[in-house]
Amino acid sequence: MKQLISLLLVTLFAFAWSQDDIIAANSTDYFGDTTLAMPEGDMVDTSMYAKEGPYTIGFINWSTANSWTVQIVNEVQHEASLYPEIEEFITVSSEGDANTQISQIEDMVARGVDAILLIPVAPDAIVPAMEEAMEAGIPIIVFAAKANTEAGTGYVTYLQADELQFGRKQGDWLMEQLGCTGNLIVLNGVTGISTSDARRQGLLDAIAACPDGGTNVKILAEEDASWAYDQGKQATERMLAAYPEIDGVWSQGGAMTQGAIEAFEAAGRELVPMTGEDNNGFLLDWQERVPNGFKAMAASEPTWQSRVALQAALRILQGQSVAPFYALQVPTIYEEDVANYVRPEYSDAYWTNSKLPKEAADALYLNP
Numbered sequence: 001m002k003q004l005i006s007l008l009l010v011t012l013f014a015f016a017w018s019q020d021d022i023i024a025a026n027s028t029d030y031f032g033d034t035t036l037a038m039p040e041g042d043m044v045d046t047s048m049y050a051k052e053g054p055y056t057i058g059f060i061n062w063s064t065a066n067s068w069t070v071q072i073v074n075e076v077q078h079e080a081s082l083y084p085e086i087e088e089f090i091t092v093s094s095e096g097d098a099n100t101q102i103s104q105i106e107d108m109v110a111r112g113v114d115a116i117l118l119i120p121v122a123p124d125a126i127v128p129a130m131e132e133a134m135e136a137g138i139p140i141i142v143f144a145a146k147a148n149t150e151a152g153t154g155y156v157t158y159l160q161a162d163e164l165q166f167g168r169k170q171g172d173w174l175m176e177q178l179g180c181t182g183n184l185i186v187l188n189g190v191t192g193i194s195t196s197d198a199r200r201q202g203l204l205d206a207i208a209a210c211p212d213g214g215t216n217v218k219i220l221a222e223e224d225a226s227w228a229y230d231q232g233k234q235a236t237e238r239m240l241a242a243y244p245e246i247d248g249v250w251s252q253g254g255a256m257t258q259g260a261i262e263a264f265e266a267a268g269r270e271l272v273p274m275t276g277e278d279n280n281g282f283l284l285d286w287q288e289r290v291p292n293g294f295k296a297m298a299a300s301e302p303t304w305q306s307r308v309a310l311q312a313a314l315r316i317l318q319g320q321s322v323a324p325f326y327a328l329q330v331p332t333i334y335e336e337d338v339a340n341y342v343r344p345e346y347s348d349a350y351w352t353n354s355k356l357p358k359e360a361a362d363a364l365y366l367n368p
Contacts (some may be wrong), residue, residue, distance in 0.1 A: 044322040049068040049139045050319030054087035063118040066228040067349035076306035088106025098125040105129040116311040120147040130154040145311040146194035151324030159326040161301045167202020170275035171299045177273040180210035182247030185239045186222030187256045199252040232256025236263035281348025294306040298333040304355035
């Protein structure tokens with residue numbers, strides 16, 4: 001994973017899939033600004049998967065434990081509804097359990113789906129099931145997290161935001177705020193999932209890049225909080241109780257940061273600089289506290305990547321070539337532009353880097 005990300009950082013090439021080939025006419029508005037990055041290497045020949053529709057496509061989500069994973073389902077289900085050639089779109093969730101996900105992959109194979117979209121729960125445990133599905137002639141499109149197998153063996157293509165860059169942008173900002181000195185607490189997603197691990201490594205790289213090598217920065221404690229509000233709040237409460245001097249919070253998820261803000265305030269502690277993600281609840285809380293001097297930033301992992309994964313599946317089923325890996329851009333939100341992203345009319349659960357059309361977003365997220 002580290003080698004792949006390092007290669008991408010050095011040799012990114014701007015790339016956009018031909019909308020004439022894979023995008024439904026009425027979905028252009030949602031993907032007009034989708035930019036992918038392609039590493040060096042040969043495009044993958046997918047002619048062996050080409051077939052006539054209608055198609056049955058399965059999506060195996062890693063969990064629905066947080067609002068981001070729920071929104072990616074909303075995004076891809078809406079996208080699927082735009083393609084008459086998709087006869088059935090099956091969505092299941094593994095709820096963080098590798099054995100469940102293995103069974104779901106096997107069930108998709110038994111049902112004879114034409115393609116599988118997959119967010120891996122565990123990088124190693126599910127690999128045999130993935131490779132068996134590919135051997136059965138069912139292409140797998142991996143996104144949002146990595147599995148430790150190779151393109152052509154365990155999947156056809158894999159797409160994800162550059163998670164190392166995600167964590168590094170957050171870490172660089174936090175080091176700037178603290179002058180490379182101070183005590184941090186860390187809120188991770190789920191240790192062992194490539195997304196979480198790469199983001200955390202980005203933080204460590206940012207600390208190491210300090211002029212003194214980060215010797216004056218101390219990580220007091222870190223906990224996994226599954227990118228969820230309630231777990232983020234509870235983890236922060238525990239760390240606040242244990243440490244009287246906390247200078248910054250590095251959180252790799254917006255809902256977790258929202259929980260951290262509430263934990264600080266409930267404990268009567270002054271807010272410190274915090275990183276987050278483009279979760280509407282966090283952005284609302286951040287914007288409200290800007291006049292009081294609260295400092296924050298947000299990186300973004302787009303919820304619309306599930307739409308791109310579906311488009312990749314359709315491209316493969318049409319026999320069109322794909323690259324083995326696509327890296328999505330990591331937009332960042334700073335204090336001067338938070339007002340351009342926050343959506344006060346929507347619930348906290350909304351993620352602002354979305355391609356849901358207004359009518360769909362209103363139906364799902366509009367406050368009563």
